[in-house]
Amino acid sequence: MSKIFSNFANLFFRTINIMINITLPDNSVRQYNEGVTGLDIALSISEGLARNVLAAKVNDEVWDATRPIFNDANVKLLTWNDTEGKAAFWHSSAHIMAEALEALFPGTKFGIGPDIENGFYYDVDMGERMLTESDFKAIEDKMLEFAKENQPLVRKEISKQDAIDFFTKKGEVYKLELINELTDGEITLYESGRFTDLCRGPHIPSSGFIKAVKVMSVAGAYWRGDISRKQLTRVYGITFPKQKELQDYLLLLEEAKKRDHRKLGKELELFAFSANVGLGLPLWLPKGTALRERLEAFLKKAQKKAGYVQVMTPHIGNVNLYKTSGHFQKYGADSFRPISTPVEGEEFMLKPMNCPHHCEIYKIKPRSYKDLPFRLAEFGTVYRYEQSGELHGLTRVRGFTQDDAHIFCTPDQVKEEFVGVINIVMHIFKALDFKEWTAQISLRDPNDKEKYIGTDENWEKAERAILEVVEENNIKGVIEIGEAAFYGPKLDFMVRDAIGRKWQLGTIQVDYNLPERFDLEYIGNDNQKHRPVMIHRAPFGSMERFVAVLLEHCAGKFPLWLAPEQVTIIPISDKYENYAKKVLELLNNYDIRSQIDNRSEKAGKKIRDAEIDRIPFMLIVGEKEEAENTISVRKQGHGDLGSFTIDAFAALINDEINKMIE
Numbered sequence: 147m148s149k150i151f152s153n154f155a156n157l158f159f160r161t162i163n164i165m166i167n168i169t170l171p172d173n174s175v176r177q178y179n180e181g182v183t184g185l186d187i188a189l190s191i192s193e194g195l196a197r198n199v200l201a202a203k204v205n206d207e208v209w210d211a212t213r214p215i216f217n218d219a220n221v222k223l224l225t226w227n228d229t230e231g232k233a234a235f236w237h238s239s240a241h242i243m244a245e246a247l248e249a250l251f252p253g254t255k256f257g258i259g260p261d262i263e264n265g266f267y268y269d270v271d272m273g274e275r276m277l278t279e280s281d282f283k284a285i286e287d288k289m290l291e292f293a294k295e296n297q298p299l300v301r302k303e304i305s306k307q308d309a310i311d312f313f314t315k316k317g318e319v320y321k322l323e324l325i326n327e328l329t330d331g332e333i334t335l336y337e338s339g340r341f342t343d344l345c346r347g348p349h350i351p352s353s354g355f356i357k358a359v360k361v362m363s364v365a366g367a368y369w370r371g372d373i374s375r376k377q378l379t380r381v382y383g384i385t386f387p388k389q390k391e392l393q394d395y396l397l398l399l400e401e402a403k404k405r406d407h408r409k410l411g412k413e414l415e416l417f418a419f420s421a422n423v424g425l426g427l428p429l430w431l432p433k434g435t436a437l438r439e440r441l442e443a444f445l446k447k448a449q450k451k452a453g454y455v456q457v458m459t460p461h462i463g464n465v466n467l468y469k470t471s472g473h474f475q476k477y478g479a480d481s482f483r484p485i486s487t488p489v490e491g492e493e494f495m496l497k498p499m500n501c502p503h504h505c506e507i508y509k510i511k512p513r514s515y516k517d518l519p520f521r522l523a524e525f526g527t528v529y530r531y532e533q534s535g536e537l538h539g540l541t542r543v544r545g546f547t548q549d550d551a552h553i554f555c556t557p558d559q560v561k562e563e564f565v566g567v568i569n570i571v572m573h574i575f576k577a578l579d580f581k582e583w584t585a586q587i588s589l590r591d592p593n594d595k596e597k598y599i600g601t602d603e604n605w606e607k608a609e610r611a612i613l614e615v616v617e618e619n620n621i622k623g624v625i626e627i628g629e630a631a632f633y634g635p636k637l638d639f640m641v642r643d644a645i646g647r648k649w650q651l652g653t654i655q656v657d658y659n660l661p662e663r664f665d666l667e668y669i670g671n672d673n674q675k676h677r678p679v680m681i682h683r684a685p686f687g688s689m690e691r692f693v694a695v696l697l698e699h700c701a702g703k704f705p706l707w708l709a710p711e712q713v714t715i716i717p718i719s720d721k722y723e724n725y726a727k728k729v730l731e732l733l734n735n736y737d738i739r740s741q742i743d744n745r746s747e748k749a750g751k752k753i754r755d756a757e758i759d760r761i762p763f764m765l766i767v768g769e770k771e772e773a774e775n776t777i778s779v780r781k782q783g784h785g786d787l788g789s790f791t792i793d794a795f796a797a798l799i800n801d802e803i804n805k806m807i808e
């Protein structure tokens with residue numbers, strides 16, 4: 147069908163026969179008849195490509211692959227492998243789901259149906275009818291039926307009045323409200339099979355691309371997110387171009403559910419939330435605190451080696467401090483209200499950022515170039531308001547501790563400092579078994595220099611430094627022009643976890659702004675005053691977020707050096723408890739975190755429980771072990787390792803730990 151469709155466009159426009167230049171992403175330029183479509187371009191390259199083209203990016207705007215192009219343009223053909231291709235696929239699927247809902251439940255009124263990170267939804271008003279899980283199968287079947295019909299999604303430009311007439315006749319009150327906000331001359335409808343929707347597009351050429359469908363869930367959603375408006379039914383779905391991809395996705399969801407850090411955090415007694423303490427304010431339980439302390443100690447050690455000094459600053463600061471830094475303007479109005487003192491009328495803010503405090507530490511005394519780089523590190527707790535509905539486990543909280551540091555240096559030292567920070571980041575990734583990561587380098591837009599502060603010379607120096615460091619360290623990355631903050635370029639790290647999900651972690655950011663605002667200076671070797679450059683960096687991001695990512699990455703099976711309990715000693719019967727105590731004492735001497743399981747359970751049950759609790763090693767002691775002064779070692783997930791002396795076992799543990807963190 148898609149082929150017929152594009153030929154039709156060709157025929158239609160062939161009479162005019164004006165040639166236009168199409169520039170492809172590899173910078174090659176091809177000539178086509180005016181009115182060529184993305185699909186035609188794909189066909190002229192290969193049939194295989196044409197079969198996979200979902201949409202086309204025409205001069206940075208995503209278009210239907212079937213929409214004619216009349217002027218010279220840069221064109222990128224989008225497939226399932228492109229985020230924007232997927233978005234068009236999923237958004238188009240929302241239309242097909244709406245068509246199915248209208249067919250199955252006549253009288254349904256439609257709100258909006260966007261694509262989301264994984265799939266799409268449609269907000270619908272079904273009157274008194276409650277949609278339940280038992281309806282999902284029928285919706286999926288209907289969607290697949292429409293997919294098989296290979297319905298083209300046809301774009302139609304329409305006048306505002308005609309659009310109003312059309313949707314008035316259908317009684318589509320929500321669409322009418324949306325139309326009222328649109329400008330005449332810019333309104334388009336899309337037709338797929340029996341369903342016509344108000345939509346800006348873009349869409350995939352036809353429904354036939356959809357091969358697998360799953361309705362995921364339903365939820366209530368207020369029309370336009372306004373609690374004073376009617377609550378609609380939000381139907382979530384996901385679709386794929388191959389059945390196998392749906393199966394893989396469902397498996398991944400199952401796996402993700404098992405790894406959900408909120409579930410694991412509860413099971414492993416790491417952290418908890420209490421409504422009495424407040425939403426989004428995590429309580430770290432003893433095991434979680436111990437875990438956090440080990441992470442902190444690990445990072446402190448690496449930072450000390452790299453020449454950082456540790457500081458501590460208060461949880462609140464005078465409002466004027468944040469007015470100087472600009473954070474009040476950014477966080478003040480939409481965040482926690484300032485706290486005022488009863489008598490003096492002073493105003494304080496909960497600390498949203500540690501940077502202003504560190505600038506004040508810098509200013510305590512005059513600095514010379516000989517003092518630089520000056521590297522201040524703090525596990526600093528900050529507070530930022532998030533709406534209660536946005537909170538999520540440890541990844542979206544209202545109070546969190548950053549593994550923060552600020553490096554004050556000369557412009558010439560930026561590169562070396564970046565190398566130092568990247569070394570720490572790589573050290574962390576290795577120690578925590580993150581094998582895949584990518585970086586995003588955000589640079590300024592050279593055509594829009596007024597947007598940024600700081601001198602050209604310094605920007606060029608810093609940007610070149612970042613690019614060189616990334617290249618020299620073989621870091622895979624994307625460069626985003628124009629994505630830098632107004633105050634400096636930055637480098638962000640994303641890791642891929644054990645089941646392939648991407649997480650944003652640490653960031654390194656150059657800043658020319660705060661040194662200016664705080665009037666920071668150093669005396670150079672020319673005896674003149676200069677501004678230092680400030681680098682913000684937090685390799686974990688925050689302790690909360692990092693622990694969440696780590697939990698989901700390792701499914702609660704922490705690397706040995708980090709495990710809350712490294713060893714459980716299992717006496718075969720209470721006769722051997724004394725020997726177990728002796729083993730425990732010896733392990734304590736080696737700083738190996740151990741515990742005796744002296745419950746009156748069978749050894750087999752204790753082993754199973756230790757496996758479930760993900761304790762890395764189980765030491766079984768009985769008659770033979772006591773007689774020979776040895777232990778029988780089992781490794782979690784690996785089974786029996788045989789008989790060891792305590793010294794040999796301690797050496798084994800040390801070895802494993804050193805491999806990861808030295």
Ligand SMILES: [Zn+2]
Nearest residue numbers: 237345346347
């Ligand atoms: Zn649409």
Ligand SMILES: [Zn+2]
Nearest residue numbers: 500501552682
């Ligand atoms: Zn900072």
